[in-house]
Amino acid sequence: MKPVKVGICGLGTVGSGSFNILLNNAEEITRRVGRSIVIEQIGARRDNDTCDISGINITRDIFDVVNNPEIDIVLELIGGTTIAKKLVLTAIENGKHVVTANKALIAEHGNEIFAKAQEKGVMVAFEAAVAGGIPIIKTLREGLSANRIEWLAGIINGTGNFILTEMSEKKRNFDDVLAEAQALGYAEADPTFDVEGIDAAHKLTILASIAFGIPLQFEKTYTEGISRITAEDVAFAGQLGYAIKHLGIARRTKQGIELRVHPTLISKKQLLANVNGVMNAIMVQGDVVGPTLTYGAGAGALPTGSSVVADVIDVARTLTADPTNRVPHLAFQANALSDVEILPVEEIECGFFLNMTIQDRAGVLANITQILSLNDISIESLIQQEREGSDLVPLVVMTHDVKERNMNAAISAIEALPDVAGTVQRIRVENLA
Amino acid sequence: MKPVKVGICGLGTVGSGSFNILLNNAEEITRRVGRSIVIEQIGARRDNDTCDISGINITRDIFDVVNNPEIDIVLELIGGTTIAKKLVLTAIENGKHVVTANKALIAEHGNEIFAKAQEKGVMVAFEAAVAGGIPIIKTLREGLSANRIEWLAGIINGTGNFILTEMSEKKRNFDDVLAEAQALGYAEADPTFDVEGIDAAHKLTILASIAFGIPLQFEKTYTEGISRITAEDVAFAGQLGYAIKHLGIARRTKQGIELRVHPTLISKKQLLANVNGVMNAIMVQGDVVGPTLTYGAGAGALPTGSSVVADVIDVARTLTADPTNRVPHLAFQANALSDVEILPVEEIECGFFLNMTIQDRAGVLANITQILSLNDISIESLIQQEREGSDLVPLVVMTHDVKERNMNAAISAIEALPDVAGTVQRIRVENLA
Known part of the structure; x- marks a missing residue:
């Protein structure tokens, strides 16, 4: 073609x-x-x-x-x-x-x-x-098309979320963080569109229209920014188990549709409360799918x-x-379609968490760490605990990334040590970065 | 038509x-x-x-x-x-x-x-x-179609995630939680497909094919279940700042493609580590969009x-x-398109977080709570703190859901009290449920 x-x-x-x-x-x-x-x-x-x-x-x-x-x-x-x-x-x-x-x-x-x-x-x-970069329009318009959408709530302005995250994590004030956001290029010289919620209101207007099948009605969206939120508000909210996030919320009620952008306390247990920095995320509640969330970068060239x-x-x-x-x-x-090789598991690299039971005796740990070292395995952290009334104690080792093949060899050697009881429990570790 | x-x-x-x-x-x-x-x-x-x-x-x-x-x-x-x-x-x-x-x-x-x-x-x-219910096929196939997908990692079996969540939150053993999952209908009488990772491997096979443009190759997927994970493993991982999740991982490397399902330690700071119970979520890393995550119900009729x-x-x-x-x-x-009314903000109901400064004097709190009560506002929690060397102290009140109109009236009355200094800070609260 x-x-x-x-x-x-x-x-x-x-x-x-x-x-x-x-x-x-x-x-x-x-x-x-x-x-x-x-x-x-x-x-x-x-x-x-x-x-x-x-x-x-x-x-x-x-x-x-x-x-x-x-x-x-x-x-x-x-x-x-x-x-x-x-x-x-x-x-x-x-x-x-x-x-x-x-x-x-x-x-x-x-x-x-x-x-x-x-x-x-x-x-x-x-x-x-x-x-x-979040395909939320497609998700709402096609992926969830079987649903009557009940409500949606989103962190849809990265600048605002960066500011609130910094205020929360570092107990800083709004003005201070805004100045940094401007220096970093996250906020414009005139930050009104972002911090007063206008940008979020534009996005919410579009989402609500697609969710409920209503015309675009930007002028009817209630819009409130984050510029009056203080470090003290953030601290008190934290004490009560809440994060303050700048949300766009659209909800269908019997009386009509709510369309609103404002700072909002949400429980820290919510995934949305754990969306930090410049990242965006939108929760959508459909009548049949229940709650969903999509998360990703809300701005940037790529x-x-x-x-x-x-x-x-x-x-x-x-x-x-x-x-x-x-x-x-x-x-x-x-x-x-391409015919790329699927790697055998022995060739895969990741970190490992090892949990074993050893004799509480001098030299055992030295033997184990030597075996790991001989197999090119470096240790990230280690837990060794006493166990009252027993000379068998647990040893937990967390390693840096290594090929499964090396780990297999090391585990065989460790299990052959007379001072190691039973088998070594091995669970892989991923940093997802 | x-x-x-x-x-x-x-x-x-x-x-x-x-x-x-x-x-x-x-x-x-x-x-x-x-x-x-x-x-x-x-x-x-x-x-x-x-x-x-x-x-x-x-x-x-x-x-x-x-x-x-x-x-x-x-x-x-x-x-x-x-x-x-x-x-x-x-x-x-x-x-x-x-x-x-x-x-x-x-x-x-x-x-x-x-x-x-x-x-x-x-x-x-x-x-x-x-x-x-998560539209992950559409997201990968269409929403992220501009990307060269680098890797994906997902919690794609609800039964396994329910078991691991219970083991983590309640320090229970695998067998014990599996029996409960079977009683609740989350796990089959023969739980092999779920707990040994076969179900997850089927799903990962499909995701990997769509992510990388390779034929479906179920038989080459490395598959390991969660049945050998102990409460002790979960506890030690927790001590190190990690959660254990049963993940399906597909990754493109220079040597070939990794396709694997196994229990995995991931940092508790990851959103994925906070996906609990029977819920599913998939992280996708695209070369231009960066990290994304989609979350929702992974099973059930609706x-x-x-x-x-x-x-x-x-x-x-x-x-x-x-x-x-x-x-x-x-x-x-x-x-x-339907012409549903957009509600004026006064008609919207939500909880409120109020932060104000009051005179540290008998009767002030009684006056404030009376005003709230007269406006049909009930209190969910309250923080009153001493402030050394000052008779002006902060008072934080968190309310149950109430119409904005009532809250406006209450705040006007509270601000008119002689013992309340300045204005009342008001931030809305949402439970997102």
């Missing part, structure tokens, strides 16, 4: 991330889609150092892109609601599909844009507009680009009436 | 859940799909008390269903790999789309089944085969049915060449 041609408008954070993913993961993407996706043109006021644009048609006028007859899909990544709106409507008018990361545009003008898109028979995809490019792939699949162009059963085209 | 007709084979746990969702959420589903989905026939050896099958064509021979020319989509919910395989292949041969929740069937015979489906131009959807019916909806959308039959922008058909 012939390649799908995209035009990118805007080469800032999200634009550059999307560009680099389309370029660097082109092979993986083609294996998935069954045809290649190429960047036909870029419209940007200036270049971006992180992007190697050599050989790509670049224009300083973004409207060139939406008027380029070669282009199938326009990526609106300029932000804002004035020019962006005009750009998207022109693209739709020209029969092009649109992918956007623009939460303000969708929350404030989505009803008009979607009506126009439907009239023209094109798609406007906006996964990246909510919670960056995570947000991950959602932009996933949307491009979704749209690309629809650009043919060929029914075999569905999502493949195993994600990749059947003729593009 | 004319209704989509499904035939259900099997009316056990998942069959009954799927049946009840299709019936009870029919209106919501039609609003999403733009056409109705009707149950044309059920094939089941016996009825199920939880299903009102009045008026539905029921047969005792499941092969009647796959041979019924009226049926568009067959739901294979009988389980097992012998009859189920024959049933699915016959359905495909007859040109019917298939939705299945059968992890063993897909993990062991998926390559053959998908090849046949591709040959016949039909879809075989299997979201419910992995992690029940959660698993949630995934079965989501698949039915996905398939139903493909049953027409009409391009407007795409997933609607706002999840529901544009002409099916």
